[in-house]
Amino acid sequence: MARSSDLGVALLGSKFMGKAHSNAYLNVAKFFSLPLNPRMLIAAARDPKDLRAFAKRWGWERTTTDWREAVADPEVGLVDVSTPNHLHADQSIAALEAGKHVACEKPLAGTLDDARVMLEAARKARKCKTFVWFNYRRVPAVAFARHLVERGKLGRIYHVRCVYKQDWGGPETPLLWRFRGKDAGSGALGDLGAHIIDASRFITCDEITEVTGAMMETFIKERAIVDDVASKAASLKGGGKRKRKPKMGRSTVDDACVFTARFKGGAIATFEATRLSTGDKNGNRIEIHGEKGAVRFGFNRMNELEWYDNTLEAGLQGWSTIDVTDGSAGHPYVGNWWPVGHGLGYEHGFVNQLADTCRAIAGKKVSAPIPDFADAYMTQRVMEAVVLSAKHRSAVKLSEVK
């Protein structure tokens, strides 16, 4: 039975992110004391059999293959958009028009045009709050790096260096929606680059003003077409059930991209995002160097933050590794989980973000900004500047990208 403190949730999409978010809805109220608790009301996807099994496993009360039915449900207060990028606009806007809060996966949209109409819809729906699942903001080490910047520990920032390197995009991986421009918008740029653009803006508390020297490359031009049978098994691990000689289709997105950028505060930055970094699985890494200190974060050691204090006397200087697992020492979120030293994993970022989302919906303060549509639109503009810079082989000022 619904309680007044319940937040009815409709989840759109039930695969990778559908699971990550379901895990968050299941666990958030067990680890955080919240002003309202999510109720897993209705899950929507295309395949009814898969969907029923998913709902049973994760505890969703109802299912539908019609996402509009889920969005319109009067008991739903929050619509969670966990579908491919080309659906984010229609689904988010329908939810906002129905008076629901929206938590949409990243990137905000496949295209800047879609992102713009989403932003306009969010502005019109004054009573509704919007959130974008840039989950790395809620990794304790990343949130702690921002705290250090806010406390002036780095001083003036000179360098921002970001890479997001994965290797699942080899020729064996079929033409998933992630390789189709009309569904994904872009490839490595929107999939991986969006995360590090967002994280760099978040940690530095600064905005990118110019993108230069972008290169985007589609190394693998054709991939096996995913037929209906294979699509159920095909995944980021590659393969799935293949025909002997599969029909091939054109990949219309970048496999990799690199660019440089300038921040308003004067820092210069390098970015690299790739699905073809052989040997790298989730190589999300950010390094920031300032006048007074520097930080380095790497997802492979996500419970640690490397720190260099440039204000110490010369003989005492050196990189140190902070074990970011001590809530009582001010490390964000971890106090809600395990005793010191019993770190967190990938999935906890989503739970931490959901806790802050529930607080924000209830009008409570959160310790660091959760990206809303306006915030994620800034990241989308940077992505567009990258596309324009690569296309015209030129520098692009963000003021030229609206």
Ligand SMILES: NC(=O)C1=CN([C@@H]2O[C@H](COP(=O)(O)OP(=O)(O)OC[C@H]3O[C@@H](n4cnc5c(N)ncnc54)[C@H](OP(=O)(O)O)[C@@H]3O)[C@@H](O)[C@H]2O)C=CC1
């Ligand atoms: N924050 C993060 O770290 C991550 C974010 N993402 C983002 O999450 C979103 C979803 O990605 P992910 O969960 O990996 O995607 P999946 O391909 O794993 O799942 C997509 C889901 O959307 C449903 N769907 C509805 N309509 C369509 C359609 N036309 N084409 C394809 N699927 C459809 C699918 O239904 P059915 O099950 O019936 O096929 C499926 O449940 C993307 O925006 C992506 O960028 C993804 C991974 C990590």
Ligand SMILES: O=C1CO[C@H](CO)[C@@H](O)[C@@H]1O
């Ligand atoms: O955000 C993301 C991070 O990694 C995934 C793959 O492992 C991406 O495809 C995804 O969209």
